[in-house]
Amino acid sequence: xxxxxxxxxxSSLELMNNKLLDIGESRKKIRKDDGKRGRPDIxxxxxxxxxxKPFVLNGSVEVxxxxxxxxxxxxxxxxxxxxxxxxxxxxxxxxxxxxKVPPGSKDPLIWKVSDSLDEYLNxxxxxxxxxxxxxxxxxxxxxxxxxxxxxxxxxxxxxxGFSKRVSANVYEAxxxxxxxxxxxxxxxxxxxxxxxxxxSPRIG
Amino acid sequence: xxxxxxxxxxSSLELMNNKLLDIGESRKKIRKDDGKRGRPDIxxxxxxxxxxKPFVLNGSVEVxxxxxxxxxxxxxxxxxxxxxxxxxxxxxxxxxxxxKVPPGSKDPLIWKVSDSLDEYLNxxxxxxxxxxxxxxxxxxxxxxxxxxxxxxxxxxxxxxGFSKRVSANVYEAxxxxxxxxxxxxxxxxxxxxxxxxxxSPRIG
Numbered sequence: 001x002x003x004x005x006x007x008x009x010x011s012s013l014e015l016m017n018n019k020l021l022d023i024g025e026s027r028k029k030i031r032k033d034d035g036k037r038g039r040p041d042i043x044x045x046x047x048x049x050x051x052x053k054p055f056v057l058n059g060s061v062e063v064x065x066x067x068x069x070x071x072x073x074x075x076x077x078x079x080x081x082x083x084x085x086x087x088x089x090x091x092x093x094x095x096x097x098x099x100k101v102p103p104g105s106k107d108p109l110i111w112k113v114s115d116s117l118d119e120y121l122n123x124x125x126x127x128x129x130x131x132x133x134x135x136x137x138x139x140x141x142x143x144x145x146x147x148x149x150x151x152x153x154x155x156x157x158x159x160x161g162f163s164k165r166v167s168a169n170v171y172e173a174x175x176x177x178x179x180x181x182x183x184x185x186x187x188x189x190x191x192x193x194x195x196x197x198x199x200s201p202r203i204g
Numbered sequence: 205x206x207x208x209x210x211x212x213x214x215s216s217l218e219l220m221n222n223k224l225l226d227i228g229e230s231r232k233k234i235r236k237d238d239g240k241r242g243r244p245d246i247x248x249x250x251x252x253x254x255x256x257k258p259f260v261l262n263g264s265v266e267v268x269x270x271x272x273x274x275x276x277x278x279x280x281x282x283x284x285x286x287x288x289x290x291x292x293x294x295x296x297x298x299x300x301x302x303x304k305v306p307p308g309s310k311d312p313l314i315w316k317v318s319d320s321l322d323e324y325l326n327x328x329x330x331x332x333x334x335x336x337x338x339x340x341x342x343x344x345x346x347x348x349x350x351x352x353x354x355x356x357x358x359x360x361x362x363x364x365g366f367s368k369r370v371s372a373n374v375y376e377a378x379x380x381x382x383x384x385x386x387x388x389x390x391x392x393x394x395x396x397x398x399x400x401x402x403x404s405p406r407i408g
Binding site for chain 1 (some may be wrong): 216226228229245246249252253256257258287288289291292293311330382384387389390391394396400402
Protein backbone atom coordinates (compact mmCIF):
# COMPACT_ATOMS: atom_id res chain seq x y z
CA UNK A 1 0.00 0.00 0.00
CA UNK A 2 1.12 3.57 -0.70
CA UNK A 3 2.39 5.88 1.97
CA UNK A 4 0.36 8.72 3.45
CA UNK A 5 1.93 11.95 4.60
CA UNK A 6 0.32 14.11 7.27
CA UNK A 7 1.54 17.67 7.77
CA UNK A 8 0.58 19.97 10.62
CA UNK A 9 0.38 23.45 9.11
CA UNK A 10 1.44 26.79 10.58
CA SER A 11 1.98 25.12 13.95
CA SER A 12 2.15 27.66 16.78
CA LEU A 13 5.79 26.99 17.59
CA GLU A 14 8.27 29.85 17.80
CA LEU A 15 11.13 31.09 19.89
CA MET A 16 11.00 34.40 21.73
CA ASN A 17 14.13 35.49 23.58
CA ASN A 18 15.51 32.02 23.01
CA LYS A 19 12.55 30.38 24.80
CA LEU A 20 9.63 28.53 23.27
CA LEU A 21 6.71 30.93 23.37
CA ASP A 22 3.71 29.63 25.32
CA ILE A 23 0.91 32.14 25.75
CA GLY A 24 -0.74 29.79 28.23
CA GLU A 25 2.07 30.62 30.63
CA SER A 26 3.92 33.75 29.70
CA ARG A 27 1.70 36.77 29.51
CA LYS A 28 3.76 38.28 26.75
CA LYS A 29 1.93 40.66 24.51
CA ILE A 30 1.04 39.00 21.26
CA ARG A 31 -1.04 40.82 18.70
CA LYS A 32 -4.59 39.90 19.53
CA ASP A 33 -5.59 39.06 15.95
CA ASP A 34 -2.94 36.40 15.54
CA GLY A 35 -4.09 32.93 16.55
CA LYS A 36 -0.90 31.29 15.35
CA ARG A 37 1.45 32.31 18.14
CA GLY A 38 2.63 30.46 21.20
CA ARG A 39 0.39 27.38 21.48
CA PRO A 40 2.80 24.41 21.56
CA ASP A 41 0.08 22.42 23.33
CA ILE A 42 -1.86 22.19 20.05
CA UNK A 43 0.82 20.33 18.15
CA UNK A 44 1.69 18.30 21.27
CA UNK A 45 -1.78 16.79 21.72
CA UNK A 46 -2.24 16.43 17.95
CA UNK A 47 1.00 14.44 17.74
CA UNK A 48 0.09 12.29 20.75
CA UNK A 49 -3.00 11.24 18.81
CA UNK A 50 -1.00 10.21 15.76
CA UNK A 51 2.49 9.02 16.72
CA UNK A 52 3.39 5.63 18.24
CA LYS A 53 0.52 3.98 16.38
CA PRO A 54 0.97 0.82 14.28
CA PHE A 55 0.48 2.66 10.97
CA VAL A 56 3.29 5.10 11.86
CA LEU A 57 5.59 2.48 13.35
CA ASN A 58 5.35 0.35 10.20
CA GLY A 59 6.07 3.30 7.93
CA SER A 60 2.62 3.55 6.28
CA VAL A 61 2.09 7.08 7.58
CA GLU A 62 4.75 9.79 7.81
CA VAL A 63 4.31 12.90 9.88
CA UNK A 64 5.65 16.43 9.32
CA UNK A 65 5.42 19.70 11.23
CA UNK A 66 5.30 22.95 9.31
CA UNK A 67 5.81 25.87 11.68
CA UNK A 68 4.99 29.55 11.93
CA UNK A 69 8.25 30.66 10.26
CA UNK A 70 7.69 28.25 7.30
CA UNK A 71 10.28 25.59 8.12
CA UNK A 72 9.20 21.95 7.83
CA UNK A 73 10.37 19.15 10.11
CA UNK A 74 9.91 15.39 9.89
CA UNK A 75 9.33 13.09 12.84
CA UNK A 76 11.04 9.75 12.93
CA UNK A 77 8.51 6.95 12.54
CA UNK A 78 9.71 5.31 15.71
CA UNK A 79 9.87 8.44 17.88
CA UNK A 80 8.57 8.19 21.43
CA UNK A 81 7.23 11.64 22.17
CA UNK A 82 7.66 13.26 25.58
CA UNK A 83 4.28 12.91 27.26
CA UNK A 84 5.07 15.60 29.80
CA UNK A 85 4.32 19.04 28.36
CA UNK A 86 7.40 20.76 29.80
CA UNK A 87 9.64 18.08 28.32
CA UNK A 88 7.89 18.37 24.96
CA UNK A 89 8.46 22.13 25.00
CA UNK A 90 12.12 21.56 25.82
CA UNK A 91 12.41 19.27 22.80
CA UNK A 92 10.66 21.77 20.50
CA UNK A 93 12.90 24.59 21.69
CA UNK A 94 15.94 22.49 20.88
CA UNK A 95 14.46 21.59 17.47
CA UNK A 96 13.81 25.20 16.53
CA UNK A 97 17.30 26.22 17.63
CA UNK A 98 19.37 23.37 16.20
CA UNK A 99 17.03 22.06 13.47
CA LYS A 100 17.34 18.53 14.71
CA VAL A 101 16.97 16.66 17.99
CA PRO A 102 19.06 15.44 19.62
CA PRO A 103 21.29 18.17 18.14
CA GLY A 104 24.35 16.02 17.42
CA SER A 105 22.58 12.82 16.37
CA LYS A 106 23.11 10.98 13.11
CA ASP A 107 19.78 9.23 13.68
CA PRO A 108 17.62 12.10 14.98
CA LEU A 109 14.09 11.93 16.35
CA ILE A 110 12.99 15.04 14.46
CA TRP A 111 14.89 17.00 11.82
CA LYS A 112 14.41 19.82 9.36
CA VAL A 113 13.51 18.68 5.84
CA SER A 114 13.08 22.10 4.26
CA ASP A 115 13.12 25.85 4.85
CA SER A 116 9.68 26.36 3.37
CA LEU A 117 6.39 24.63 2.71
CA ASP A 118 6.93 25.12 -1.05
CA GLU A 119 10.23 23.30 -0.90
CA TYR A 120 8.69 20.44 1.11
CA LEU A 121 5.80 20.10 -1.33
CA ASN A 122 8.12 20.11 -4.35
CA UNK A 123 5.28 20.60 -6.83
CA UNK A 124 2.70 18.59 -4.92
CA UNK A 125 -0.38 20.20 -3.39
CA UNK A 126 -2.13 19.86 -0.04
CA UNK A 127 -5.34 18.03 0.73
CA UNK A 128 -6.52 20.35 3.46
CA UNK A 129 -8.86 19.59 6.33
CA UNK A 130 -10.62 22.82 7.15
CA UNK A 131 -14.07 23.72 8.46
CA UNK A 132 -14.47 26.02 5.42
CA UNK A 133 -13.92 23.18 2.96
CA UNK A 134 -16.35 21.06 0.97
CA UNK A 135 -18.38 18.65 3.11
CA UNK A 136 -16.69 15.28 2.99
CA UNK A 137 -15.57 12.47 5.24
CA UNK A 138 -12.27 11.18 6.46
CA UNK A 139 -12.37 7.96 4.37
CA UNK A 140 -12.60 9.92 1.13
CA UNK A 141 -9.84 12.28 2.23
CA UNK A 142 -7.50 9.36 2.94
CA UNK A 143 -8.44 7.71 -0.35
CA UNK A 144 -7.65 10.93 -2.24
CA UNK A 145 -4.29 11.22 -0.51
CA UNK A 146 -3.45 7.64 -1.44
CA UNK A 147 -4.41 8.12 -5.08
CA UNK A 148 -2.63 11.48 -5.55
CA UNK A 149 0.35 11.15 -3.21
CA UNK A 150 -0.55 14.56 -1.82
CA UNK A 151 -0.13 15.12 1.94
CA UNK A 152 -3.10 15.63 4.23
CA UNK A 153 -2.80 19.03 5.92
CA UNK A 154 -4.17 20.00 9.34
CA UNK A 155 -3.90 23.54 10.75
CA UNK A 156 -2.17 23.44 14.15
CA UNK A 157 -3.01 26.92 15.41
CA UNK A 158 -5.85 28.19 17.55
CA UNK A 159 -7.87 30.47 15.30
CA UNK A 160 -7.88 32.54 12.13
CA GLY A 161 -7.54 31.37 8.53
CA PHE A 162 -4.63 29.85 6.69
CA SER A 163 -1.95 32.18 5.34
CA LYS A 164 -1.36 32.61 1.63
CA ARG A 165 1.68 30.30 1.89
CA VAL A 166 -0.72 27.47 2.63
CA SER A 167 -3.80 28.51 0.68
CA ALA A 168 -1.80 28.97 -2.54
CA ASN A 169 -0.82 25.30 -2.29
CA VAL A 170 -4.20 23.74 -1.58
CA TYR A 171 -5.46 21.07 -3.97
CA GLU A 172 -8.86 20.89 -2.29
CA ALA A 173 -10.14 21.68 1.20
CA UNK A 174 -12.57 19.35 2.95
CA UNK A 175 -14.62 19.75 6.09
CA UNK A 176 -15.80 16.91 8.32
CA UNK A 177 -19.21 16.47 9.92
CA UNK A 178 -20.78 19.28 7.89
CA UNK A 179 -18.17 21.87 8.81
CA UNK A 180 -18.43 21.58 12.59
CA UNK A 181 -15.61 23.50 14.33
CA UNK A 182 -12.91 20.99 15.28
CA UNK A 183 -9.66 21.48 17.12
CA UNK A 184 -6.39 20.32 15.52
CA UNK A 185 -6.22 17.36 17.93
CA UNK A 186 -9.81 16.40 17.11
CA UNK A 187 -8.95 16.21 13.43
CA UNK A 188 -5.80 14.30 14.29
CA UNK A 189 -7.86 11.88 16.40
CA UNK A 190 -10.49 11.35 13.68
CA UNK A 191 -7.76 10.74 11.12
CA UNK A 192 -5.88 8.41 13.47
CA UNK A 193 -8.98 6.33 14.23
CA UNK A 194 -9.65 5.85 10.52
CA UNK A 195 -6.01 4.92 9.88
CA UNK A 196 -6.32 2.28 12.62
CA UNK A 197 -9.25 0.81 10.71
CA UNK A 198 -7.56 0.95 7.32
CA UNK A 199 -4.14 -0.33 8.29
CA SER A 200 -5.15 -2.93 10.88
CA PRO A 201 -6.70 -6.38 10.72
CA ARG A 202 -10.45 -6.29 10.19
CA ILE A 203 -11.43 -6.89 13.77
CA GLY A 204 -11.41 -3.76 15.93
CA UNK B 205 -31.44 7.69 22.28
CA UNK B 206 -30.11 6.48 25.62
CA UNK B 207 -27.22 8.11 27.40
CA UNK B 208 -23.74 6.70 27.51
CA UNK B 209 -21.45 7.11 30.51
CA UNK B 210 -17.68 7.02 30.18
CA UNK B 211 -15.56 6.66 33.30
CA UNK B 212 -11.79 7.02 33.50
CA UNK B 213 -10.62 4.47 36.04
CA UNK B 214 -7.91 4.73 38.68
CA SER B 215 -6.76 8.00 37.12
CA SER B 216 -3.25 8.98 38.26
CA LEU B 217 -4.39 12.04 40.17
CA GLU B 218 -3.34 12.54 43.78
CA LEU B 219 -2.10 15.22 46.12
CA MET B 220 1.28 15.03 47.80
CA ASN B 221 2.16 17.75 50.29
CA ASN B 222 -0.88 19.66 49.05
CA LYS B 223 0.41 19.69 45.46
CA LEU B 224 -0.77 17.61 42.54
CA LEU B 225 1.79 14.87 42.06
CA ASP B 226 3.41 14.86 38.63
CA ILE B 227 6.25 12.38 38.25
CA GLY B 228 7.12 13.99 34.90
CA GLU B 229 8.33 17.00 36.87
CA SER B 230 8.98 16.23 40.48
CA ARG B 231 11.50 13.49 40.97
CA LYS B 232 9.77 12.30 44.10
CA LYS B 233 10.31 8.70 44.96
CA ILE B 234 7.30 6.65 44.02
CA ARG B 235 7.34 2.91 44.41
CA LYS B 236 8.57 1.64 41.09
CA ASP B 237 5.91 -1.01 40.72
CA ASP B 238 3.04 1.41 40.87
CA GLY B 239 2.04 2.80 37.48
CA LYS B 240 -0.95 4.64 38.88
CA ARG B 241 0.81 7.54 40.57
CA GLY B 242 1.39 11.08 39.41
CA ARG B 243 0.50 11.14 35.72
CA PRO B 244 -2.12 13.91 35.41
CA ASP B 245 -1.18 14.23 31.71
CA ILE B 246 -2.94 10.92 30.99
CA UNK B 247 -6.36 12.07 32.09
CA UNK B 248 -5.74 15.53 30.59
CA UNK B 249 -5.13 14.30 27.03
CA UNK B 250 -7.85 11.64 27.38
CA UNK B 251 -10.36 14.32 28.37
CA UNK B 252 -9.27 16.65 25.57
CA UNK B 253 -10.20 13.85 23.15
CA UNK B 254 -13.67 13.48 24.61
CA UNK B 255 -14.96 16.78 26.02
CA UNK B 256 -16.30 19.74 24.03
CA LYS B 257 -17.62 17.38 21.36
CA PRO B 258 -21.21 17.56 20.05
CA PHE B 259 -22.24 14.29 21.74
CA VAL B 260 -21.09 15.62 25.13
CA LEU B 261 -22.46 19.12 24.65
CA ASN B 262 -25.90 17.72 23.80
CA GLY B 263 -25.93 15.42 26.82
CA SER B 264 -25.73 12.10 24.97
CA VAL B 265 -22.45 11.20 26.64
CA GLU B 266 -21.54 11.90 30.27
CA VAL B 267 -18.00 11.73 31.55
CA UNK B 268 -16.67 10.73 34.99
CA UNK B 269 -13.23 10.54 36.57
CA UNK B 270 -12.52 7.84 39.12
CA UNK B 271 -9.22 8.58 40.86
CA UNK B 272 -6.49 6.71 42.69
CA UNK B 273 -8.11 7.17 46.14
CA UNK B 274 -11.48 5.81 44.83
CA UNK B 275 -13.47 9.06 44.68
CA UNK B 276 -15.54 9.68 41.54
CA UNK B 277 -16.09 13.10 39.95
CA UNK B 278 -18.41 14.19 37.17
CA UNK B 279 -17.57 16.74 34.49
CA UNK B 280 -20.19 19.23 33.45
CA UNK B 281 -21.29 18.54 29.87
CA UNK B 282 -20.48 22.11 28.85
CA UNK B 283 -17.10 22.37 30.55
CA UNK B 284 -14.29 24.03 28.60
CA UNK B 285 -11.17 22.29 29.80
CA UNK B 286 -7.92 24.16 30.38
CA UNK B 287 -5.77 23.37 27.34
CA UNK B 288 -2.61 24.43 29.11
CA UNK B 289 -1.22 21.60 31.22
CA UNK B 290 -0.23 23.78 34.19
CA UNK B 291 -3.71 25.25 34.35
CA UNK B 292 -5.27 21.81 34.10
CA UNK B 293 -3.12 20.67 37.01
CA UNK B 294 -4.18 23.72 39.01
CA UNK B 295 -7.81 22.80 38.40
CA UNK B 296 -7.26 19.17 39.40
CA UNK B 297 -5.48 20.20 42.59
CA UNK B 298 -8.42 22.39 43.50
CA UNK B 299 -10.83 19.57 42.69
CA UNK B 300 -9.03 17.04 44.87
CA UNK B 301 -8.86 19.54 47.74
CA UNK B 302 -12.36 21.03 47.62
CA UNK B 303 -14.26 18.28 45.75
CA LYS B 304 -15.69 20.74 43.31
CA VAL B 305 -14.40 23.48 41.00
CA PRO B 306 -14.76 26.37 41.27
CA PRO B 307 -14.91 25.64 45.01
CA GLY B 308 -17.79 27.95 45.89
CA SER B 309 -19.88 27.46 42.77
CA LYS B 310 -23.53 26.35 42.71
CA ASP B 311 -23.04 25.37 39.07
CA PRO B 312 -19.58 23.73 39.14
CA LEU B 313 -17.49 22.53 36.20
CA ILE B 314 -16.49 19.30 37.98
CA TRP B 315 -17.80 17.91 41.25
CA LYS B 316 -17.62 14.80 43.41
CA VAL B 317 -20.47 12.36 42.87
CA SER B 318 -19.32 9.63 45.23
CA ASP B 319 -16.60 8.53 47.62
CA SER B 320 -16.12 5.19 45.91
CA LEU B 321 -16.50 3.42 42.60
CA ASP B 322 -19.02 1.04 44.20
CA GLU B 323 -21.21 3.93 45.27
CA TYR B 324 -21.03 5.49 41.79
CA LEU B 325 -21.95 2.20 40.11
CA ASN B 326 -24.85 1.60 42.47
CA UNK B 327 -25.31 -2.01 41.41
CA UNK B 328 -24.32 -1.52 37.80
CA UNK B 329 -21.17 -3.05 36.36
CA UNK B 330 -18.41 -1.76 34.08
CA UNK B 331 -17.86 -2.47 30.41
CA UNK B 332 -14.10 -2.33 30.47
CA UNK B 333 -11.74 -1.53 27.63
CA UNK B 334 -8.55 -3.39 28.36
CA UNK B 335 -5.86 -5.04 26.24
CA UNK B 336 -6.45 -8.24 28.24
CA UNK B 337 -10.13 -8.39 27.29
CA UNK B 338 -11.99 -10.37 24.63
CA UNK B 339 -11.25 -9.21 21.08
CA UNK B 340 -14.02 -6.87 20.05
CA UNK B 341 -14.55 -3.51 18.39
CA UNK B 342 -15.66 -0.12 19.57
CA UNK B 343 -19.08 -0.27 17.85
CA UNK B 344 -20.07 -3.39 19.77
CA UNK B 345 -18.79 -1.90 23.03
CA UNK B 346 -20.93 1.22 22.55
CA UNK B 347 -23.94 -0.91 21.59
CA UNK B 348 -23.55 -2.99 24.74
CA UNK B 349 -23.33 0.13 26.89
CA UNK B 350 -26.50 1.48 25.30
CA UNK B 351 -28.41 -1.74 25.83
CA UNK B 352 -27.30 -2.33 29.43
CA UNK B 353 -26.90 1.22 30.75
CA UNK B 354 -23.49 0.20 32.06
CA UNK B 355 -20.67 2.74 31.83
CA UNK B 356 -17.68 2.24 29.53
CA UNK B 357 -14.49 2.17 31.61
CA UNK B 358 -11.01 3.22 30.48
CA UNK B 359 -7.94 2.88 32.69
CA UNK B 360 -6.21 6.26 33.04
CA UNK B 361 -2.88 5.17 34.46
CA UNK B 362 0.41 4.32 32.80
CA UNK B 363 0.95 0.62 33.47
CA UNK B 364 0.00 -2.36 35.60
CA GLY B 365 -3.35 -4.07 35.94
CA PHE B 366 -6.62 -2.88 37.41
CA SER B 367 -7.07 -3.08 41.16
CA LYS B 368 -9.64 -5.35 42.76
CA ARG B 369 -11.93 -2.37 43.27
CA VAL B 370 -12.30 -2.21 39.52
CA SER B 371 -11.96 -5.84 38.52
CA ALA B 372 -14.65 -6.94 41.00
CA ASN B 373 -17.07 -4.68 39.17
CA VAL B 374 -16.36 -5.66 35.59
CA TYR B 375 -19.27 -6.94 33.49
CA GLU B 376 -16.99 -7.83 30.59
CA ALA B 377 -13.58 -6.62 29.37
CA UNK B 378 -12.96 -6.01 25.68
CA UNK B 379 -9.79 -5.32 23.75
CA UNK B 380 -9.56 -3.41 20.49
CA UNK B 381 -7.51 -4.28 17.40
CA UNK B 382 -6.66 -7.75 18.69
CA UNK B 383 -5.34 -6.58 22.02
CA UNK B 384 -2.76 -4.08 20.75
CA UNK B 385 -1.31 -1.96 23.57
CA UNK B 386 -3.15 1.38 23.57
CA UNK B 387 -2.72 4.42 25.75
CA UNK B 388 -5.70 5.84 27.62
CA UNK B 389 -5.90 8.78 25.20
CA UNK B 390 -5.81 6.39 22.23
CA UNK B 391 -8.82 4.54 23.59
CA UNK B 392 -10.51 7.86 24.32
CA UNK B 393 -9.79 8.97 20.75
CA UNK B 394 -11.11 5.74 19.19
CA UNK B 395 -14.24 5.97 21.33
CA UNK B 396 -14.70 9.65 20.53
CA UNK B 397 -14.36 9.10 16.77
CA UNK B 398 -17.03 6.40 16.86
CA UNK B 399 -19.33 8.60 18.96
CA UNK B 400 -18.93 11.33 16.31
CA UNK B 401 -20.16 8.83 13.72
CA UNK B 402 -23.05 7.54 15.81
CA UNK B 403 -24.37 10.84 17.13
CA SER B 404 -23.80 13.00 14.06
CA PRO B 405 -25.52 13.34 10.70
CA ARG B 406 -24.51 10.65 8.22
CA ILE B 407 -22.00 12.70 6.28
CA GLY B 408 -18.52 12.88 7.83
